[in-house]
Amino acid sequence: MSPNAHPGQEAIIANGWFQANRWLISRRLSQITILVLFLLGPWFGWWLVKGNLSSSLTLGILPLTDPFVLLQSLASGHWPETASIIGALIVISFYLIVGGRAYCAWVCPVNLVTDAAFWLRERLGLGGASSLSRKTRYWLLGATLIMPVVSGQIIWELVNPVSMLHRGLIFGIGFAWVILLAVFIFDLFVTRRGWCSHLCPMGAFYSLLGTHNLVRVRADNRAACNDCLDCYRVCPEQQVIRTVLKDAEKGIGPVIDAPNCTNCGRCIDVCAPNVFHMGLRFNNKVSVETSHLDRPNHSSGVEVL
Amino acid sequence: MKDSSRSLSIVALMSLGLGVYSKQSKSLPANALRPPGALEEQDFLSACLRCGLCVRDCPFDTLGLAKSGDDINVGTPYFKAREVPCEMCDDIPCVVACPSGALDKSLTNIDDARMGLAVLFDQENCLNYQGLRCDVCYRVCPAINQAITLEHRPNERTGKHAMFIPTVNSDHCTGCGKCEYACVLEEAAIKIFPLTLVAGKADDHYRMGWEEKQQHGSSLVAPDQQHLYNLPSGQSYDYDKEGLIFEENSSGAAQ
DSSP: OOOOSSTTHHHHHHHOTTTTTHHHHHHHHHHHHHHHHHHHHHHHSOOSEEEETTEEEETTTEEEEOHHHHHHHHHTTOOOOHHHHHHHHHHHHHHHHHOTTHHHHHTOTHHHHHHHHHHHHHHTTOOOOOOSOTTHHHHHHHHHHHHHHHHSSOOGGGTOHHHHHHHHHHHOOTTHHHHHHHHHHIIIIISTTHIIIIIOHHHHHHHHTTSSOSEEEEOTTGGGOOOOOHHHHHOTTGGGTHHHHHOGGGTOOSBOOOTTOOOOOHHHHHOTTOOOEEEESOOOOOOTTTOSOOSOOOOOSOOOO | OHHHHHHHHHHHHHHHHHHHHHHHTTOOOTTOBOOTTBOOHHHHHHHOOOOOHHHHHOTTOOOEEOOBTBSSOTTOEEBOTTTSOOOOOTTOHHHHHOSSSSBOTTOOSGGGOOSOEEEEOOTTTOGGGGTOOOOHHHHHOTTBTTTEEEEEEEOTTTSSOEEEEEEEOTTTOOOOOHHHHHOOSSSOSEEEEOHHHHOOOOOTTOOOHHHHHHHHSSOSSSOOOOOOOOOOTTEEEETTTTEEEEOTTSSSOOO
């Protein structure tokens, strides 16, 4: 089907290299900028941001706290101080706008590891369908919130690759690289997009913030789709694309509103006919040209798993 | 359905492994101390977000975050007194920085901190116990003459000198670790230990007779009676100061 040895080749020819990589580039810039902001202090003594992704203080005034770690703390029976509650509320508000899992694509340092594993997996042609359900992460999310209730301490942070890596880079990594290596190997050999799209409870938590968020990838130009499948090949959460792209006739609107879409925008990059663009979730009506059915859209945030 | 049970078993297995691991990582090694104001260890592990803001605001780089592979709950702040002790800043910046309350904001006077308790446990090597005047732990203590006092004791080896025994008073010791840091021995004879390891606790029902008596104003069990000695005439006995008294106008002279 796809004429491309690598997804995006056609888009590079059609739209130019930069156009066909701009979302990926912006995303890497975002990930690296955030990391560098945290590292300016320990490296150069320029303390714009103190702390790490679990909780930080920017310019001595802006508190930011990861709502997931705060929830674990709450579950273990500690009522946190106002500073961390305010910090978590700010973070939650932000992701309610840009989409919960934008965290995964634009902030999380583990994404660099798993994207590398995915890239290598594709290059080496290590295929094989995974039998691991994408729902597993929600079970795991449940477990990470029940374990603190039972044990009275925060448990997931003992192994959480996300906080381990970020804290490790800033405060010293110790043996945490073993966990990152495990994630890399798992993603490379065991399951396609194994960690981020099947297991990570943090991603699962953030997906819950993305059920009604504002910013969404849209496929308004879906009629132009040439079935090259490049978007599927690059998408870490393939299941979010299909119905939106193909089921206009069933009354599915053009907004990719599944909460597990990470808003990474890679589908926009690799699509030669420019089917996708970044937009808002409003106006999710089936346009007359693409649909023969004249009924309102009932597609909800329910994810296709 | 098959999918769900698979997922569930994977998650259950992971949780079991994590549960065992977490049990193990609850313990804190005896030489690792929490920052001032830290909640009791179990509560601390529930409250600490592992963000390291306390570490960043420590002006003396005393604090560090436990790395994976250390024998301390990963990501939590600690210090080791023999490496860098706590300098007991008046404004307690680490506590101020803590966003979660793992370091209790109600600690506003650093003298009230109880990071641990100093114990002079090696009396065989402590120089003062040899009758020497090292006194370094006593001198460096921020609560000098309160947290560590020098108690005099006869030096039986020489038969004529005094020994000055450094003695820790838990009422004043904050566990800052300056004594352990400064101990001149190759391996410190005085060390800070977590209170849970070294602090004893008397049973709640214990009453100290002398305290009760003082509170009450007089003996609670039986009325105080002047003890009577059967002394020869012309002699009496004073409890408080004098001891045996030979009265002036009696016949015998003081011996």
